[in-house]
Amino acid sequence: MHRTFWRLWTAAGLSSLADGVLKVALPLVAVGYTREPALVAGLAFAFSVPWLLFALPAGALVDRLDRRRAMLGANVLRGALVAVVAVLTAYGGGSIWALYVVALGAGTAETLYDTAAQSIVPQVVGRADLARANGRVYAVEQTANEFAGPPLAGVLVTAGVLAAFVTPVVLWAVAVAALLFVRGSYRIPRGDRPATLRADIAEGLRFLARHKVLRTFSLMVGTFNFATGATFAVLVLYAVGPGSAMGLSGPAFGLLTATTAAGGLAGSLLAETVERRLGRVRALRVSWLAGGLTVGVLAVTADPYVVGAAFFAGGAGILVSNVVMVSLRQRITPDRLLGRLTSSHRLVAWGTKSLGALAGGALAQAFGLHVVFVVMTVLAFSVVGGLFVVTEDALRAAEPAVPRHPA
Incomplete structure (x- = not known):
């Protein structure tokens, strides 16, 4: 560096x-x-x-x-x-x-x-x-x-x-x-491509929609964020107060949620090593399974220590998968499209989180908190199925075909 x-x-x-x-x-x-x-x-x-x-x-x-x-x-x-x-x-x-x-x-x-x-x-x-x-x-x-x-x-x-x-x-x-x-120029030559903003946006969306690996990543992240958005929108009702399942105070709840951030910090530092030792697809499989613990643990226990440990492991897994996927997206996507690809991906990821929050509130209101955790656990772990599409062979086929613009 x-x-x-x-x-x-x-x-x-x-x-x-x-x-x-x-x-x-x-x-x-x-x-x-x-x-x-x-x-x-x-x-x-x-x-x-x-x-x-x-x-x-x-x-x-x-x-x-x-x-x-x-x-x-x-x-x-x-x-x-x-x-x-x-x-x-x-x-x-x-x-x-x-x-x-x-x-x-x-x-x-x-x-x-x-x-x-x-x-x-x-x-x-x-x-x-x-x-x-x-x-x-x-x-x-x-x-x-x-x-x-x-x-x-x-x-x-x-x-x-x-x-x-x-x-x-x-x-x-x-x-x-x-x-x-930070010296140098970081503008990508446009050549003779269409000049309108609408045409540029459409080109980025088409690239994402037609690229099997990147499309699968976006769907996986969107599904997972829907599940976590629903879960964490109602978590405070499950965790805080004398009448809650966990019975935590406000400060204790803050410490509980901080364990996810602590795990994320650890995962961000370990991501390169995990990817190197396990390979990209295996690292994604392990990290997605760990990430699912942030939802799944709430379906089986209200013990704050067990939940905190699962949150730490899940936070680490989420950040490992983020680092691996972002690095892959940067390698696969042409530099001239990377801004549009990034924003299109985030539109799916962030949009589903807010929709998940609405769904979590509605489910909790109608059926109770435990139903939210069970349903979202199934969704959170289901994203691992996307790795039947994102194989090492698929990644090797995608990367060499994309020319990189020199820095």
């Missing part, structure tokens, strides 16, 4: 930390304006809905623009937006609606930044180092976003609303500085 990669890695960590702080700080700040549950919960929806609305255009833009400059622009945009709201707050102009503007704007910029950040990696490192590079990036993002961001947000909101807003702005500014030291 050379200096250019580590500068990109630094920007990824700082941006993820800013995201982690802002996503937790916004609802904490919101309760100072309103106690309406729907308004407070709506901030999370405002943050995530841009992936449904703007993922495809973001992917097309990433394939048209210099990817480093797209990342710079996205960070400048969300930093400026939060800075404006910080100034308004300082002069008494803050409101719940200003927080919604921040959530929607920052979420929209995130679609551009994240798509460009994942698409630029193959241009920065060689094909042989993709698993290592993706593992390092996932490790710093997981640590910053899941571990450091939420508790830091709590401390900052306690110190004052301005501190909670100014800190992400500073983090994004330093991330911009790190990206400015």
Whole structure:
């Protein structure tokens, strides 16, 4: 890993930390304006809905623009937006609606930044180092976003609303500085391809739909995220309070959910070794089975220690599969299509998670929590069947046929 990669890695960590702080700080700040549950919960929806609305255009833009400059622009945009709201707050102009503007704007910029950040990696490192590079990036993002961001947000909101807003702005500014030291051009030559955005989006969707390996990956991730979205949407009802099955306090529930993030961090660091020793398809099979434990354990026990251990193993498996699949997607997909392929994949993955949350609530309301866990366990483990399609022979046939654009 050379200096250019580590500068990109630094920007990824700082941006993820800013995201982690802002996503937790916004609802904490919101309760100072309103106690309406729907308004407070709506901030999370405002943050995530841009992936449904703007993922495809973001992917097309990433394939048209210099990817480093797209990342710079996205960070400048969300930093400026939060800075404006910080100034308004300082002069008494803050409101719940200003927080919604921040959530929607920052979420929209995130679609551009994240798509460009994942698409630029193959241009920065060689094909042989993709698993290592993706593992390092996932490790710093997981640590910053899941571990450091939420508790830091709590401390900052306690110190004052301005501190909670100014800190992400500073983090994004330093991330911009790190990206400015990433030298070179990261724009893919377009040649004589169609110039309209709609044509570009359609080309990316066709490539995904027609490519057996990539299409299977997207369906597997979408199905799994539907199951986990349904499960975790109702987990708090199963875990927290004296009348719940697990009987945990709020802080204990936070520790329980943190075990998944801890496992994810371990998995991101071990992914390259697991892939090398087991092979890609076997590594995916083991990691998908481990990932299914995050749902399956809840169908058979309410013991918090057993659940925590399963969450750790599942978190590790999920990150191993992420690193392996992302690296494969980067090797298989032509550089000129990688932004659109990434955004199309995420549209499926993130869209099904929100639909799963709705399904989980409806099932729990009609049939009870245990039915949710049993049904979603079947779905979560069913995705392993996709590996009958994604074989080593299929991967070997897919990779050599794709020319790579030099960095």
